[in-house]
Amino acid sequence: MPALAPLRGRYAPSPTGELHLGNLRTALLAWLFTRIQGGRFVLRIEDLDQPRVNSHATQQIITDLRWLGLDWDEGPDLSGPFAPYTQSERFEIYQHYLECLQASSLVYPCYCSRAELAHAATAPQQGAGDGSRYPGTCRQLTSAQRRRHEAAGRRPSLRIHIPDEYQAHFIDLLAGPQQQSVQQVVGDFILRRADGIFAYQFAVVVDDGLMRINQVVRGIDLLPSTARQIFLFQLLRFPIPTFAHVPLMVDSEGKRLSKRSASAGLAPLREAGYSAAEVIGQLAASCGLAGIGEIMTPSELILRYPQPEYDIITKLIQ
Incomplete structure (x- = not known):
């Protein structure tokens, strides 16, 4: 053992x-x-x-x-x-692991502003703590659409694509058994903000x-x-x-x-x-x-x- x-x-x-x-x-x-x-x-x-x-x-x-x-x-x-x-002294470390995730093709740029997301929200986040569920607006953008956003001066955040079927299960020592469908509750969440700051x-x-x-x-x-x-x-x-x-x-x-x-x-x-x-x-x-x-x-x-x-x-x- x-x-x-x-x-x-x-x-x-x-x-x-x-x-x-x-x-x-x-x-x-x-x-x-x-x-x-x-x-x-x-x-x-x-x-x-x-x-x-x-x-x-x-x-x-x-x-x-x-x-x-x-x-x-x-x-x-x-x-x-x-x-x-x-x-703040670990930027290069975060960048390395972000590039590892980008190599998996699960990371994509999102050009949505907070105001646009608030307007387009389709479901409450049910307590996730940082806004409404992201509806996947930019997940399927074409290369041409991305170029138009870039030409318009929009700086994208980077999001991670969460599979619909993914369920997180864990036992919290105090709160007990927990289960969450991340896609249903928060959707594809941000890894790096549009201002370049890595997400918590x-x-x-x-x-x-x-x-x-x-x-x-x-x-x-x-x-x-x-x-x-x-x-x-x-x-x-x-x-x-x-x-x-x-x-x-x-x-x-x-x-x-x-x-x-x-x-x-x-x-x-x-x-x-x-x-x-x-x-x-x-x-x-x-x-x-x-x-x-x-x-x-x-x-x-x-x-x-x-x-x-x-x-x-x-x-x-x-």
Whole structure:
């Protein structure tokens, strides 16, 4: 029987602003899932969407995570065997794997604008999170039609053709069995935008595949993206990781926390005199891993759950 691959988990924030408490709770859970099982933890900075990046956010993210007592074995400040760990430094890697997919004849240019897609939408996306289902408008364009679009100055995005019969099946450690017909729900999705920026769905698969991430712990809002990513994992012949989509933290009105809310971050808590152990205690208590008012470090929290990750899962799904 072959030996199991060493567990590798990751936390991959986008530096578009300071991390709020919901982001930090997800970071804590991703770290716990990995450390409890003796795995290696990776920090990756997902800064592909450069127009939205805050130039100081990456260093602030590193500072906040370290202040809380979270550590990592590989990352932008440590390097590692699969560097670089910052997406904006991995353009040539993404381009290589895009060309691999283009060689399969499944990738095609799409000249549709957002306004045109909104007008032509034929079915709701049913929670996929980034608009309506793409109806395949540009999939069968002739060479002459493409030349006309190019002559008119239209810059295409690049989409991947999803076979009608494709069904993604996986078991989420928290959400349970999942099934999605990607074509019916989202249609042919974008790999590279018209402005040249590689899409999240594509880059995250290439990164997780090459960095040998085999356990992904992230927010439940990303659960609908998983089927698209599994399709790409399979197409690129990367092993598919296990997934655990954790609950989101909400405010007193039940609304999801946002980076736009400065009061949701660490700075106000530090200014008010809270210690890192008090914040960790609050984050752990908010998802049932500690009692209200308990004060603890991440390492102390690990000692409470010395068994494999299913003990944490049991707590989270109650």
